[in-house]
Amino acid sequence: MTGIDYEPFAPALPPAPARLLPWATVAAGSLLTALPFIAPAPILPPCGLLMLLAWRLLSRFSLRLWAAAPLGLLDDLVSGQPLGSAVLLWSLCFLLIEFLEQRLVFRDFWQDWAIATGAIAFCLVGGRFLATPLAAPLDSAVAVQIGLSALLFPLASRIAAWLDAKRNRP
């Protein structure tokens, strides 16, 4: 990602891989739960959600509006949350971003970051209340997880931008 990344004569990806690439990166983010360690508390950021938001906010035609539901289903299968929680929360996030996009006329990366942080907080807090009883003392752990995820969003955004540049070269 260093040096000159503008290569005007490099060939663009063929259409099928170009369409598949966003789906594949979101699925790969969800599958990071397969990393071989036994976490004592929820500490891993929801990497699938981060990639999903990065793609959605960076290039809005890379994923269809309905793509959140099937990708959320895959995330639910591997994340340990009750099946349906990511399907619901990710779909709501997509609709919310769609709504915001129509209101917010000019958008910069800072606004994207703020929207993504809000969406991450919504999904993590919602997922925590859908999955675990109210009495469980998980609030501080979830707050740390939200902070970590918000800090990781620029990285996810960078990855998405790098792949997006490969996807559709002029």
Add this chain to the structure above:
Amino acid sequence: MAPVRDRRTGFSRRRQYGLFLGYVLAVAGAVLGAALLLASRFHPPAFAALRMGAASITAPVSGALAWAVGGIASVPASIGNYFAVHARNKALIAEIERSRALLTRARVIAYDNRRLAALLQLRERGVEPVVTARLVSSTASSGRRFALLNAGRWQGVLPGMPVRGPEGVVGRVVETGPAVARVLLLTDAESLIPVRRTRDGLPAIVAGRGDGMVEVRSVGSSVRFAPGELFVTTGTGGIYPPGIPAARVVRGGLDAAEARPIALPDSLDFALVQRPFMPLPPPPPGRGR
């Protein structure tokens, strides 16, 4: 970024219908998610087959990754061992000398125990292990505390079996696939294990908190817990065999105290799956499903 103007569909019916259908499908996705959530709330094992299908693919990958990471991580330790071998040898010989007396005493006590149990005509239920396997990965991004075990129905692992490490209770099996099983760790917020205090046999319950610690709750009223007290399983409930260490109190309290699980799953090499201590009797014929 400039405002997006590409939302306008113009006079193209195809684009108008396409955009509308996109919204309909997105809302349908959210509704489907809510329906799935309700189904999994009222019947938790509903989608076990789907989850175990996904886990059957991820667990071997996690196992291979764990093997590779373990191999690389053990290199510095091996080099250190090579240089420290003489000092360690001396220390180990000294330790054998020290523990010989203790071993003799333990053998005498074990013999006494056997003799007394025979006198009382106690019948011990054998707790033979089903399989020894590795915990390969966990739900690190979720508030639930599940781990994947590298053995499943083909190895004889069934839902409801207790899982223990060399030091203490790890959890119990909740879902099984062909070669993989999902273990509910004792730190999960929905795990409850009946225990008793080793000092005086006071009954209590170890409940998970979800953040890596557990809570010891008293069954009676106004019981004071002190730091350092050890709690072992009772065998009540029929899942865990009695006498397995479960938790040690970290911070004292009245009626409830914060405790640390004895077996830390993240430092575990192997987990032992056992048969349920007292399996539930089969349902009477002609009734139920």
